[in-house]
Amino acid sequence: MFELKERYDLVVVGGGPAGLAVAVQAYDRGIKDILIVERKEKLGGILGQCIHTGFGVQIFGExxxxxxxxxxxxxxxxxxxxxxxxxxxxxxxxxxxxxxxxGSKCGVRRIGCGALVLSMGCRERSRGAINVPGTRPSGVFTAGLAQRYINLEGYKMGKDVVILGSGDIGLIMARRLALEGINVRMVCEIESFTNGLTRNIVQCLEDFNIPLRLSHTVTMIHGKERLTGVTVAKVDENKKPIPGTEELVECDTLLLSVGLIPENELTRRAGIRIDPVTGGPVVNEHMQTSLPWVFACGNVVHVHDLVDYVTMESCRAGDAAANYIYKQLPRFREEIPTCSAGEVRYVVPQVITAGDDAEGDLTLYFRVKKPVTNAVIEVSCGDWVFYRGKKLKMIPGEMEQVLIKAELRDTFDAIYQENINKGKMKIDQGGLLVIKKDSQRKGAAKTELTVSVYPEEK
Amino acid sequence: MTNGSFDVVVVGGGVIGAFIARELTKFQLSVCVLEAREDVGMGASGANSGIVHGGFDPVPGSLKARFNVEGCQMMRKVTSDLDVPFEMIGSMVVAHNMEEKEILKKLLKQGKENGVKGLQLLDSWELGGLEPSLGPNLKSALLSSESGVVCPHELTQGAMENAIHNGAVLYLSSPVTSIEREEDKTFVVHAGEHHLQARTVVNAAGIYADKLYEMAVECAVGDEIIEAHQQSFRIVPRSGEYMLLDKSEGMTVCHVVFRIPGEMSKGIIVTPTVDGNLLLGPSLNPRQDREDTSTTIPGMDQVCEGARRLVPEINLPAVIKAYTGLRATTDRADHDFIVGRTPVKGFYNAAGIESPGLTSSPAIGLYLAELIAADLEAKLNPNFDPKRKHLRFRDLSFEDQQELVAKDPSYGRIVCRCETITEGEVRDAIRRPCGARSVDGVKRRTRTGMGRCQGGFCSSHVVNILAEELGIDPAEVVQSTPGSYILTEKTKMKEAEQDV
Incomplete structure (x- = not known):
């Protein structure tokens, strides 16, 4: 093994898809002195256990x-x-x-870094997080752990399985277990809609005749040593179980696919600002955290639907880290917060650069709270709208994005300033797409860039 | 099959049994501990609040009052000897109105009568500064500065490991089925494959202490019989449900916070744990089945409601785990501990040990050991070593970590990322005296899987390390009890690989 140096220009924490893309991008921008720190014995992150296909259509075209x-x-x-x-x-x-x-091979070391990129990915929500009452037998697994056992360790974990949660990992595991000859009794989803990609519903459940029970959840866990069954019940619109709909489903395994949470133990300890909604660090459009020399990208920032988008985001982080090392990224600058309104759950980046440093196109990424049909998407600041678009259908499982053109940013900046200075500045609209709103929407703050989604009014 | 002969057989490998055994090894006595379950501390010792109580709550003159106050005073020394995490963070009972404030004054008086040190009444303005998250409407609080939090698992393991280190013998998975008495009044204790002769037997059987006492009553002779029957008792289990919150919430309060105690319990508490999580609970409900440690919706609702009354803004979505402990409450009117000699000569009780049992455990151990040693006329053991060490990577300084990993690289590999537990610590937990034999056993000794991911990342590593250390296939590794298998069989792919 090579000797570790005392300092690197760029250190990347995590050798999954995000970290690898960051390192490659920064290298191609001329930063040669890079170290990737990976906690597993092998690079590749969680992709190593995702033996199904469906990755890379955007990046590799296949x-x-x-x-x-x-x-x-x-x-x-x-x-x-x-x-x-x-x-x-x-x-x-x-x-x-x-x-x-x-590490067992490198020992305990202190390593200096010109810039640091966090790309530790995310973890799964566990039984405690959803608080299912009952006994504590063996046989309750998170879907990703089950995937690890089957695909990497080569062991099955049961014969009759109920899956709670219709996120993509849950769906993919339903198919994987069926292929392994394991009986998948059903997939329960507490929401009235599924959180998984449509293609996974078709290819993983429908093709294998696995029932999907929407608006159903597990309300009790049974079994003393090993799981013997779960109680499944229908839920009302407030997600509360409806009495009388309980049904005992015998099974020896319960897989939980109830959401992913960015893994930010390290980030928190470093005092970096965390967004309570995403669970990831607050970043600007350069994927820079509240600690200027620390950047973050991939699922550690917010959970992505496609790895291709992780790669794209990480390339931006790689670029920005390189710029930072080249001292082309300012250390102290004015920032404008972004915020969500209507059906938008969160927006990344959480802050954007203002003033003279603001340049280039700006892409805002967001997710909706629940499915919206005939949706109107707006990006606004107080009374001013910078973007208005429509979309036939939006679902929480898919990440959405809007592009704010570079030429709009100056105007936006001016409006932002004006809002702050309470109308003292004149705005030259210059024929750009800035329109004054007809009416003030609820929730759209004056000094923040608000992304909102509403069902179209008829 | 074993037919050993011991001076003392302690029945029960919980925190009480462990301390009795440890204190007994201070004397020249042969000691054996019989535990029904597959690990130590599987009953209430492993599912409680982890609190070291000051001792103002028990009725003056009761055994609870005595052992609580003594145990609290012993705790610093004991946890330092046994290398068990203990933090003297102090506790507070808060009063929401003027009537409750009057009760606090009574508690203060009672505490002083019990001999509790470090008690103090706080005004509402002092409280606001100390515990801002308790809300503005508090009238007063009783601060007990010598109270604290301890790791209940490690306290049990530490005492038991130290007992074994000093010569005690532990048999696990050995439930006592019957007790006989020979002509010379020596006991014969039958426990699975073990048939042990014992000069004395100590009942530390927790939730089954009444059943064990009945076995002793059965072999009472002559004068003993009537009185032995008269002193019979029954254990009426009552469940206490808990919710454990993520470490992100560990700073919500910085003291153990109680409401005014009720007649049957101290009510729902909110407390940081010694490991930095936030713990809420326990509920209080009767339970028929002594093995039923399931959590229930009404129980968890009780916990949430009680916690919200103390901390209105509590972040309940940060719950990472819920669990239930069963209190071994007796049917006696005073619910006091039953500790000491019994009418059956040579048979000793440490029964009905509910809260403050964890705090009292070192004192009960010391008291019974001295009593038994006097009855058996045993001499002090000059070779007794009070120390037990437990290496925790994350508590070491940078330099010590470097040195450790240079010496043993397995301490460099992090297995549990949430709690920063290394492979070396997992292997050590399996190799120690009365070491871990299951995933939960490793968890209780090292904290792997106790963090926010609840084993999502580390359990497969722990399974593999256990398989390696125990020389078994990963599919044979269990979660906890013998039937709690984790994996069933190899996949087709794995079988094909191995055939090649």
């Missing part, structure tokens, strides 16, 4: 399996001779621009 997608990036990292330390965990991020790592 459908790849998870390991294939990862391998493409691992090859790029190897071609560039980027340093990698596997089996090493970051213990802390320190104010003196250093990190402490530990």
């Amino acid at each position: 459908e790849l399996s998870g390991p294939e997608y990862a391998e493409n990036f691992v090859d790029m990292v190897k071609e560039r001779n980027i340093s990698v330390v596997c089996g090493a965990t970051v213990l802390s991020i320190n104010q003196d621009q250093s990190i402490v790592i530990t």
Whole structure:
């Protein structure tokens, strides 16, 4: 193994799809002195256990399996001779621009860094997080753990399975278990809609005759040693179980696919600002966190639907980290917060650069809280609307984006300033797409860039 | 099958049994602990509030009052000797109105009578500064500065490991089925494959203490019989449900916070744990089945409601785990501990140990050990070593971590990322005296899987390490009890690989 140096220009925490893309992008921008720290023994992150296809349509123009997608990036990292330390965990991020790592091969080391990129991904919500009452037998797994056992360790974990949650991992595991000869009794979803991609509903459930029970949840866990069954009940519109609809479903395994949470233990300890809605760090459009030398990208910021989007976001982070190292990214600057209104659950970036440093097109990413048909999307600041678009259907499972053209940003900046200075400044609209709103929408704050989604009024 | 002969057989490997055994090894006595379950501390010792109570709550003159106050005073020394996490963070009982404030004054008086140190009444303005999240409407609080929080698992393991280190023998998975008495009044204790001769037997059987006492009554002879029957008692289990919140909420309060105690319990508390989580509970409900540790919706609702009354803004979505403990409450009117000699000569009780049992455990252990040693005329054990060490990677300094990993690289590999637990610590937990034999056993000893991911990331690693250390296939590794298997069989792919 190579010797670890005391300092690198760029250190990337996590060797999954996000971290690999960051390293490749920064390298191609001329930053050669890079270290990737990966806690597993192998690069590729969670993709290594996602042996199904469906990855890479956007980036590589073909459908790849998870390991294939990862391998493409691992090859790029190897071609560039980027340093990698596997089996090493970051213990802390320190104010003196250093990190402490530990690994069985590298030992406990302090490593300085010009810039740091966080790309640790996310984790699954567990039984405790959904608070199902009952006993505590074995046989309750998160879907991702079950996937690891089957695809990486080569072990099955049961014979009769109920899956709670229709997120993509739950759907994909339903098919994987069926292929392994395991009986999947049903997939329950507490919402009246599914959170998974449509293609997964068709290919993973319908093709295998696995029933999907919408507006149903598990209300009780049974079994003393191993799980013997679960109580499944229908829920009302407030997601409360409806008495009398309970049904005992015998099974020896319950898989939970009840959501993913960005993994930010390390980020929090470093004092970096966290968005309570996404669970990830607050970032600007450069994927820069509240600690200027620390950037973040991928599922550690917000949970993505497609790995291709993780790669795209990570390339931006790689670019920005390179700019930071080249001192082309200002250290102190004015920022404008973004916020959500209507059916929008969150917006990333949470802050955008204002003033002289604001340049280039700006893409805002967001997710809706519930399915919306005939949706109107608006980006506004107080009375001023910068973007208005329509979309036939929007669902929480898919990430949405709107593009604010570079030429609009100056105007936006001016409006922002005016709102702050209470109408003292004149705005030159200059024929741009800035329109004054007819009526003030609820929730659209004056000094924030608001992304809102409403059903179209008839 | 074993036919050993011991001076003392302690029945029950909970925190009480463990401390009795540990204190007994201070004397020249042969000691054996019989535990029905597959690990130590599986009953109430592992599912409680983890609080070291000051001792103002029990009725003056009761055994609860005595052992609570003594246990609290012993806790610092004991946890330091046994290397068990303990934080003297102090506790508060809060009063929401003037009537409750009057009760606090009574508690203060009662505490002083019990010999509790560090008690103080706080005004509402002092409270606001100390615990801002308790809300503005509090009238007063009783601060008990010598109270604190302790890790109940480690306290049990620490005491038991130290007992074994000093010569005690522990048999797990050995429920006592009957007790006989020979002509010379020596006991013969039958427990699974073990048939042990014992000069004395100690009942620390927790929720089954009444059943064990009945076995002793059955072998009472002569004068003993009538009185033995008269002192019979029944354990009436009552459940206490808890909710554990993520470490992000650990700073919600910085003291153990109680409401005014009720007649049967101290009510729902909100407390940081010694590991930095926030714990809410316990509920209080009767339970028929002594094995039923399930959580229920009414129980959890009780906990949520009670916690909200103390901390209005409590972040309940941050719950990572809910669990139930069963209190071994007796049917006696005073619900006091039953500790000491019994009419059956050579048979000792440590029964009905509900709250403050964890706090009292070192004191009960010491008291019974001294009593038994006197009855058996045993001499002090000059070789007794009070120390037990537990290496925790995350508590070490940077330099110590470096040194440790250089010496043993397995301490460099993080297995549990939520709690920063290394492979070396997992292996150590399996190799220690009365080491872990299951995933939960490792969890109780190291905290792997106790964090926010609840084992999502680490349990597959722990399964593999257990399989390796125990020389078994991963599919044979259990979660906890013998039937609680995790994996069923190899996939077709794995079988094909292995055939090649």
